[in-house]
Amino acid sequence: MxxxxxxxxxxxxxxxxxxxxxxxxxxxxxxxxxxxxxxxxxxxxxxxxxxxxxxxxxxxxxxxxxxxxxxxxxxxxxxxxxxxxxxxxxxxxxxxxxxxxxxxxxxxxxxxxxxxxxxxxxxxxVLGMPGLTAWTGLEDIGQPKAGETVVVSAASGAVGQVVGQIAKIRGCKVVGVAGGAKKCDFVVKELGFDACLDHHGDLEAQLDAAAPEGIDVYWENVGGKTQAAVFPRFRDFGRMVMCGMIAQYNEAPGADASGAPPGPNLGPVVRKRLRIQGFIVSDSGWSRYATFRSEMEGWIRAGRLRxxxxxxxxxxxxxxxxxxxxxxxxxxxxxxxxx
Amino acid sequence: MxxxxxxxxxxxxxxxxxxxxxxxxxxxxxxxxxxxxxxxxxxxxxxxxxxxxxxxxxxxxxxxxxxxxxxxxxxxxxxxxxxxxxxxxxxxxxxxxxxxxxxxxxxxxxxxxxxxxxxxxxxxxVLGMPGLTAWTGLEDIGQPKAGETVVVSAASGAVGQVVGQIAKIRGCKVVGVAGGAKKCDFVVKELGFDACLDHHGDLEAQLDAAAPEGIDVYWENVGGKTQAAVFPRFRDFGRMVMCGMIAQYNEAPGADASGAPPGPNLGPVVRKRLRIQGFIVSDSGWSRYATFRSEMEGWIRAGRLRxxxxxxxxxxxxxxxxxxxxxxxxxxxxxxxxx
Known part of the structure; x- marks a missing residue:
């Protein structure tokens, strides 16, 4: 045949x-x-x-x-x-x-x-589109500095797991958000995040407990209630890396959709001097693939990236x-x- | 006495x-x-x-x-x-x-x-805090390029009138938003904006007519319905300079207020790679006052800034x-x- x-x-x-x-x-x-x-x-x-x-x-x-x-x-x-x-x-x-x-x-x-x-x-x-997404979004937008607090949604997912580990390598405190105890266990025990919050629980209270100092960088993969819980907890000069909003992919009909659910009031963007920025890895990410891959392979060989x-x-x-x-x-x- | x-x-x-x-x-x-x-x-x-x-x-x-x-x-x-x-x-x-x-x-x-x-x-x-606000916000966040379309809210106000004129000097198409025909007349005839929209009218239709190509830079002074009308009309890689949201100053109790009205769904921030960024002029603006004043006085002497x-x-x-x-x-x- x-x-x-x-x-x-x-x-x-x-x-x-x-x-x-x-x-x-x-x-x-x-x-x-x-x-x-x-x-x-x-x-x-x-x-x-x-x-x-x-x-x-x-x-x-x-x-x-x-x-x-x-x-x-x-x-x-x-x-x-x-x-x-x-x-x-x-x-x-x-x-x-x-x-x-x-x-x-x-x-x-x-x-x-x-x-x-x-x-x-x-x-x-890790060495493909999702890893490149994590790497370029942090390099260009998140710019995490040692000592800062980084929150990563969909933390056990393809992009989230890389984002959090790079932020750890950069010296940050990293808090993941994921769905369920099994994913959260993996994120903390295998990936080395400092904490992981289950979005099925009271996220606001969990965030207050895990990051009472507030949030410097939020990696947005999901939107919805996770975004709503994180947004009021930014510190001054916080950055929100807009990678995706999977929670509404089955809801919002499109770019200018009037049916999309509302977002956060933007008042804190002024008061706290926040930066909210979106990106698409295919815009310029692939031109940096060699640099990305070489840095990532170095971390993998050193056992710093799983x-x-x-x-x-x-x-x-x-x-x-x-x-x-x-x-x-x-x-x-x-x-x-x-x- | x-x-x-x-x-x-x-x-x-x-x-x-x-x-x-x-x-x-x-x-x-x-x-x-x-x-x-x-x-x-x-x-x-x-x-x-x-x-x-x-x-x-x-x-x-x-x-x-x-x-x-x-x-x-x-x-x-x-x-x-x-x-x-x-x-x-x-x-x-x-x-x-x-x-x-x-x-x-x-x-x-x-x-x-x-x-x-x-x-x-x-x-x-024009040469004080409001002018410095306009100048630094455009320099650092708006970064208008020749040929781009810039929308300025509160266009006849202290900050807005400077923002629009600097954007014109930079070679942009500039559309103001103001309250009433008298202010709009001034903005177009005296300040030289390309158009000015009265926010008492149907802003969405007016924006579609004045800027059918979409918006590259939006200078946010007001929030509320002007923000809601502008937000879906950004072009790819648009920038939203968050200077203030006067429409809600008498409403929202504070930084983390749960009573604040909702804002735009942030889905377009990803799809269009938007940047939304807030700033406060007192953070670093005054250290650049001499440079600012010298450039502004040059434009004033040349008759380019009213x-x-x-x-x-x-x-x-x-x-x-x-x-x-x-x-x-x-x-x-x-x-x-x-x-």
């Missing part, structure tokens, strides 16, 4: 939380690389919250996935055929090849990465895993092992 | 909008300067929105005025007696000497300024004028001529 391509398509745009029926799983012929292209067989697919935005047709920083098109996403895989002199079969590459087993890509979308040490899947997590992955087997399970990601059901960086 | 000091004291903390009965007007003996001090006779008092914050005992960036103490404020006046070698009678000085005719001050609080050319009252406005003052006669009228300021009744920088 000849190999086929397995692809996951966007069937219809979700209303609220995505359903498995919003996706199509299809088998198609393996594509042929054209001149200057390579054929990549993906080994791992990264699942990330931003993908919810691509499923909607609201105006945003990136175009939506078209109905009937392959879902967007980063994969790490192996070159299996090449018509480009820079790549040969067996090369391990990283790129945005979508939710599919095989893809044909040009060299502008190929990053060569090591196959092992650290293992390949890390190039989709991570946890939540590996789902079989590409066919990607829709269900992605739906769970938006509910916080994953524990660590969510990746799909494709075969 | 010997001269007396005239002082305006904070009698009680206002609930909501201040009333004249919240102030005491008293006559007291003229104070004597101690060793190293000077006696200043104020000619002009500046009235500014931040003073509302000083009347409340909520936690903020500056201590509240104590009950029974002289109201805080900047004055420009003349040294009438000196026991400091650096100052002599007749010197014209600027400083935070409060709502009173005479004050005794040490050299650390004395800035010498010219008596005329431009006239002394300008040292409380201003309008709203001069109230007699210190006894300061409470009434201040109450009107919070309602937008002034037209231009509000100052009180003391005698």
């Amino acid at each position: 000849a190999e086929t391509n397995l692809q996951i398509l966007l069937k219809r745009r979700p209303v609220g939380a995505p359903l498995e029926a919003d996706f199509d799983i299809v088998e198609t012929p393996v594509p042929e690389p054209g001149d200057g292209q390579v054929l990549v067989r993906a080994r791992y697919l990264s699942l990330d919250p931003y993908m919810r935005g691509r499923m909607a047709d609201a105006k945003s920083y990136a175009k939506p996935v078209a109905l009937g098109a392959v879902m967007e996403g980063q994969t790490a895989g192996e070159v299996v055929a090449s018509r480009h002199p820079g790549f040969k079969p067996g090369d391990i590459v990283l790129g945005g090849y979508g939710w599919q087993r095989f893809s044909v890509v040009g060299p502008e979308r190929l990053f060569k990465v090591p196959e092992a040490d650290p293992p390949l899947s890390s190039s989709l997590g 991570w946890r992955e939540d590996v789902v087997e079989d590409l066919r399970n990607a829709p269900r895993a992605f739906i769970g990601l938006l509910k916080g059901e994953n524990f660590g960086k969510l990746v799909v092992r494709i075969d | 010997a001269e007396t000091n005239l002082q305006i004291l904070l009698k009680r903390r206002p609930v909501g909008a201040p009333l004249e009965a919240d102030f005491d007007i008293v006559e007291t003996p003229v104070p004597e300067p101690g060793d190293g001090q000077v006696l200043v006779r104020a000619r002009y008092l500046s009235l500014d929105p931040y003073m509302r914050g000083r009347m409340a005992d909520a936690k903020s960036y500056a201590k509240p005025v104590a009950l029974g103490a002289v109201m805080e404020g900047q004055t420009a006046g003349e040294v009438v007696a000196s026991r400091h070698p650096g100052f002599k009678p007749g010197d014209i000085v600027l400083g935070g000497y409060g709502w009173q005719r005479f004050s005794v001050v040490g050299p650390e609080r004395l800035f010498k300024v010219p008596e005329a050319d431009p006239p002394l009252s300008s040292s409380l406005g 201003w309008r003052e709203d001069v109230v006669e007699d210190l006894r009228n300061a409470p009434r004028a201040f109450i009107g300021l919070l309602k937008g009744e002034n037209f231009g920088k509000l100052v009180v001529r003391i005698d």
Whole structure:
């Protein structure tokens, strides 16, 4: 039996939380690389919250996935055929090849990465887009200084776990926020955060106990009630790194949505001289990938940076895993092992 | 009859909008300067929105005025007696000497300024704290670039008129927001803004007409419905300079007030990579006063910078004028001529 391509398509745009029926799983012929292209067989697919935005047709920083098109996403895989002199079969590459087993890509979308040490899947997590997000957001916006207090939401997630550990390396006190005792235990015992608060409890009281001095840097992954609890607790000159607001990805229809829930009154921004700043890693992050990777690999070798992955087997399970990601059901960086 | 000091004291903390009965007007003996001090006779008092914050005992960036103490404020006046070698009678000085005719001050609080050319009252406005606020906020946060669209709230006020004119000098398209046709006419015809929108009308429709391309820099003086109309209209990488939110000064009890009205949903901060940043001119602005004044005087001499003052006669009228300021009744920088 000849190999086929397995692809996951966007069937219809979700209303609220995505359903498995919003996706199509299809088998198609393996594509042929054209001149200057390579054929990549993906080994791992990264699942990330931003993908919810691509499923909607609201105006945003990136175009939506078209109905009937392959879902967007980063994969790490192996070159299996090449018509480009820079790549040969067996090369391990990283790129945005979508939710599919095989893809044909040009060299502008190929990053060569090591196959092992650290293992390949890390190039989709701690050493991939989520890690780069953490590193650039702290470098450019959070700018944590030794002795400051940093609060990280979604602390056990792909980005949060890296944010907190870099802040620890920078000499900060780091308080995570996560869902449930198991995640919080991991964040404190394995990742070395100073504390981790369960957002199912009374976050305001927990914050007052864990950070009575107030908050210098808040890493925003979630929005909602965590944002509401953190916002009044900033110290003067606090910084709020706006990475995402997963709590409302299934609610707010889009960029200028009038249906979105209100946010905090901005009075404290003046009085406390706060800075609230958003960023998208793809704007400029990849141009600094080599510097990022070298610094991160140094910390990994020194045993200062750990991570946890939540590996789902079989590409066919990607829709269900992605739906769970938006509910916080994953524990660590969510990746799909494709075969 | 010997001269007396005239002082305006904070009698009680206002609930909501201040009333004249919240102030005491008293006559007291003229104070004597101690060793190293000077006696200043104020000619002009500046009235500014931040003073509302000083009347409340909520936690903020500056201590509240104590009950029974002289109201805080900047004055420009003349040294009438000196026991400091650096100052002599007749010197014209600027400083935070409060709502009173005479004050005794040490050299650390004395800035010498010219008596005329431009006239002394300008040292409380375009060349004083409000002008410095505009200049530093644009330099440090707004960073308007030629061709960008800048929206300025309270455009005919002390800070707004300077913000918009500097943005014009920097090559921007400048849209003001002000209350009423008279102020808007002044903003366009006298100050040279490209447009001015009346916030009594439908601001959203007016913004769409005046700036269909969207907003790169928003100078926030007011909050409330103007903020709500501007916020969804930022372009990517927009900056929101948080200078003040006068619309809620009589409402929100303080820094961490749970009673404050909600603000905008912060989702667009991520998607559009916005930066929202607050500042207080007294943090670092005065150390740059000489540079500021020299650049501003250059623009004034070149005829590129105009201003309008709203001069109230007699210190006894300061409470009434201040109450009107919070309602937008002034037209231009509000100052009180003391005698």
